Amino acid sequence: MQPFTTHTGNVAPLDRANVDTDQIIPKQFLKRIERTGFGQFLFFDWRFLPDGSADPAFELNQPIRQGASILLARRNFGCGSSREHAPWALDDYGFRAVIAPTFADIFFNNCFQNGMLPVKLDEADVDELFRRAAAAEAAGHPYRLTVDLRACEVRDDGGFTRSFAVDPFRRHCLLEGLDNIGLSLKHVDKIAVWEDAHGLAPLQGGEIG
Amino acid sequence: MPAPRTLLDKIWDDHLVCSPDGEQPLIYIDRHLVHEVTSAQAFEGLRVAGRRVRRPEATFATPDHNIPTTDRRLPIADPISKQQIDTLRSNCREFGVRLFDLGDADQGIVHVIGPELGITQPGMTIVCGDSHTATHGALGALAFGIGTSEVEHVLATQTLRQSKPKSFEVRVEGELHPGVTAKDLVLYLIGRLTTEGGTGYVIEYTGPCIRRLGMEERMTVCNMSIEAGARAGMIAPDQITFDYLRGRDLVPKDFDRAVAQWAILPSDAGARYDRSETFSGGDVVPQVTWGTNPAQVVGVDATVPDPASMNDPSDRSSASRALEYMGLESGTPIAAIPIDRVFIGSCTNSRIEDLRAAASVVRGHTVSSRVRAMVVPGSGRVKRQAEAEGLDQVFTAAGFEWREAGCSMCLGMNPDTLAPGERCASTSNRNFEGRQGKGGRTHLVSPAMAAAAAVAGHFTDIRQWRYL
Ligand code: SF4
Numbered sequence: 064m065q066p067f068t069t070h071t072g073n074v075a076p077l078d079r080a081n082v083d084t085d086q087i088i089p090k091q092f093l094k095r096i097e098r099t100g101f102g103q104f105l106f107f108d109w110r111f112l113p114d115g116s117a118d119p120a121f122e123l124n125q126p127i128r129q130g131a132s133i134l135l136a137r138r139n140f141g142c143g144s145s146r147e148h149a150p151w152a153l154d155d156y157g158f159r160a161v162i163a164p165t166f167a168d169i170f171f172n173n174c175f176q177n178g179m180l181p182v183k184l185d186e187a188d189v190d191e192l193f194r195r196a197a198a199a200e201a202a203g204h205p206y207r208l209t210v211d212l213r214a215c216e217v218r219d220d221g222g223f224t225r226s227f228a229v230d231p232f233r234r235h236c237l238l239e240g241l242d243n244i245g246l247s248l249k250h251v252d253k254i255a256v257w258e259d260a261h262g263l264a265p266l267q268g269g270e271i272g
Numbered sequence: 273m274p275a276p277r278t279l280l281d282k283i284w285d286d287h288l289v290c291s292p293d294g295e296q297p298l299i300y301i302d303r304h305l306v307h308e309v310t311s312a313q314a315f316e317g318l319r320v321a322g323r324r325v326r327r328p329e330a331t332f333a334t335p336d337h338n339i340p341t342t343d344r345r346l347p348i349a350d351p352i353s354k355q356q357i358d359t360l361r362s363n364c365r366e367f368g369v370r371l372f373d374l375g376d377a378d379q380g381i382v383h384v385i386g387p388e389l390g391i392t393q394p395g396m397t398i399v400c401g402d403s404h405t406a407t408h409g410a411l412g413a414l415a416f417g418i419g420t421s422e423v424e425h426v427l428a429t430q431t432l433r434q435s436k437p438k439s440f441e442v443r444v445e446g447e448l449h450p451g452v453t454a455k456d457l458v459l460y461l462i463g464r465l466t467t468e469g470g471t472g473y474v475i476e477y478t479g480p481c482i483r484r485l486g487m488e489e490r491m492t493v494c495n496m497s498i499e500a501g502a503r504a505g506m507i508a509p510d511q512i513t514f515d516y517l518r519g520r521d522l523v524p525k526d527f528d529r530a531v532a533q534w535a536i537l538p539s540d541a542g543a544r545y546d547r548s549e550t551f552s553g554g555d556v557v558p559q560v561t562w563g564t565n566p567a568q569v570v571g572v573d574a575t576v577p578d579p580a581s582m583n584d585p586s587d588r589s590s591a592s593r594a595l596e597y598m599g600l601e602s603g604t605p606i607a608a609i610p611i612d613r614v615f616i617g618s619c620t621n622s623r624i625e626d627l628r629a630a631a632s633v634v635r636g637h638t639v640s641s642r643v644r645a646m647v648v649p650g651s652g653r654v655k656r657q658a659e660a661e662g663l664d665q666v667f668t669a670a671g672f673e674w675r676e677a678g679c680s681m682c683l684g685m686n687p688d689t690l691a692p693g694e695r696c697a698s699t700s701n702r703n704f705e706g707r708q709g710k711g712g713r714t715h716l717v718s719p720a721m722a723a724a725a726a727v728a729g730h731f732t733d734i735r736q737w738r739y740l
Pocket of ligand 1: 336381382402404618619683701
């Protein structure tokens with residue numbers, strides 16, 4: 064897994080609540096059996112007009128937001144289906160972090176599995192970030208933020224600094240880019256003990272670790 | 273005296289493998305359900321790492337999301353869909369996983385066949401790469417959806433990294449009025465809990481109204497827990513649960529012994545929940561969603577709400593966007609909204625009792641000339657049972673299409689989709705923008721309400737329906 068330590072990049076504000084995974088990556092693109100190549104389909108129904116051209120009204124299509132790598136969103140981001148295609152698409156498009164007041168549980172988990180950092184900030188702080196992004200864009204330049212997982216903090220160069228909470232184990236895995244399965248297989252003896260205590264037959268061919 | 277525990281506590285304690293210092297706990301997973309859309313990348317990961325499936329016998333697969341519901345003897349027209357189904361087939365063969373394949377008599381929507389075959393049992397931990405895994409909680413299991421990386425983790429280790437979720441008791445007093453169903457109840461609850469009210473929690477539904485629900489109705493309620501943000505919903509097992517399971521294919525051989533173990537699962541008197549809320553079943557009327565998330569819901573006797581009347585600015589902007597997408601004006605009576613399509617199906621409402629309820633409404637009537645309506649049974653078994661009861665005849669005589677089992681227009685990955693602007697009364701669980709087809713407009717309702725809407729050509733209050 065790609066590690067996440069600190070990332071500085073341009074912010075793309077998406078001022079909508081309850082953005083569901085059906086919007087992030089519509090179902091017609093879930094037929095592929097790869098993990099890669101989903102970025103072209105990100106927010107497909109919002110991004111493109113029926114004739115296939117980019118919808119100029121959609122937030123992410125604003126020229127000033129091209130190349131943005133931090134998505135700023137509203138509450139309950141990523142609700143709906145468990146499709147990991149959602150973080151795959153965000154990642155493939157170029158996002159490394161998503162900031163929102165709240166996230167849906169499964170999406171939140173899925174981000175951590177893919178080296179992407181979901182950051183929860185208070186609603187008031189998210190409001191402030193939307194204001195700062197709007198001001199920067201009104202002045203003709205993209206809004207830049209740094210998301211620092213080492214220090215557990217989000218900051219800009221205009222005096223905004225907020226710390227955020229993150230589960231210590233997940234933080235560790237993300238900082239180091241650890242293979243979760245490999246880590247769990249270190250406890251394979253405990254798994255075998257549990258199975259034995261619950262009447263399951265030992266594995267044929269012995270334990271794999 | 274040990275401290276009183278909830279159903280969740282008991283299942284959690286029993287499945288905790290280890291809780292190493294500085295790590296998230298590992299919990300054991302009893303049953304892993306697999307479908308074609310969220311598993312290919314997981315099997316590929318195993319292959320790349322040279323890993324195997326730890327407990328193939330605890331793993332069950334079926335194709336459901338991306339399959340046609342027309343004649344099963346015909347080849348799958350879409351080559352990319354075909355490749356996804358073929359991939360599931362070859363992965364199951366390679367890793368020794370039992371597959372209920374297309375053409376198998378027991379194939380169906382993964383959340384319909386789990387309980388139906390007795391794969392789902394009380395006290396188990398069950399996962400699937402699908403957010404509606406919460407359905408299985410109706411039998412007193414801890415069941416929740418996971419992402420594809422976690423699918424790979426469970427395949428390889430038969431465990432999951434999981435911090436213990438908080439518990440949320442949703443207690444429903446009283447009883448439902450005639451014509452009001454489990455679907456109306458859960459839509460009503462989501463409307464009050466909001467789409468994220470359950471985030472971080474496992475909901476346990478309790479109270480007399482819940483206890484009165486039959487097994488399949490309980491599945492409908494638990495199924496939609498995710499729509500309130502809760503990863504899992506559960507209902508303590510009781511005699512209704514045991515009666516439902518007895519005689520099913522994959523239940524324990526010594527069934528009475530199993531029942532004795534299951535009987536001690538219900539939450540102890542005095543057990544503490546992290547949060548509790550109480551509702552009254554008698555307050556619920558038949559529900560219809562008007563917006564683009566399941567919490568945007570009102571009674572069939574109400575009107576489309578006015579965003580300006582909402583206090584929260586983000587609710588207001590969501591509602592305005594939703595009304596624009598849905599092509600609705602505030603103030604319009606729900607019963608005056610005409611519909612173009614009807615979909616009866618999905619893991620929420622495609623079981624035999626759902627089809628019976630819909631058929632009893634339709635019997636002797638004809639689908640409105642402005643409506644195209646279809647029924648998609650949840651599984652091959654449900655389909656055969658319905659046919660044995662003659663329900664297929666009732667539907668087709670009225671003008672419904674009668675299809676093969678699958679997810680179908682619940683998510684429209686297969687050819688069953690809405691055209692842009694088409695308005696659908698659907699028994700599924702999500703009314704998100706484009707969910708049933710780009711530009712499609714979904715209204716979530718119960719099977720009886722969907723059936724009545726098909727006949728009337730617009731929403732209609734099932735409590736006033738004249739049954740033959
Ligand atoms: S029926 Fe719908 S909600 Fe249920 S598993 Fe299939 S696609 Fe998902």
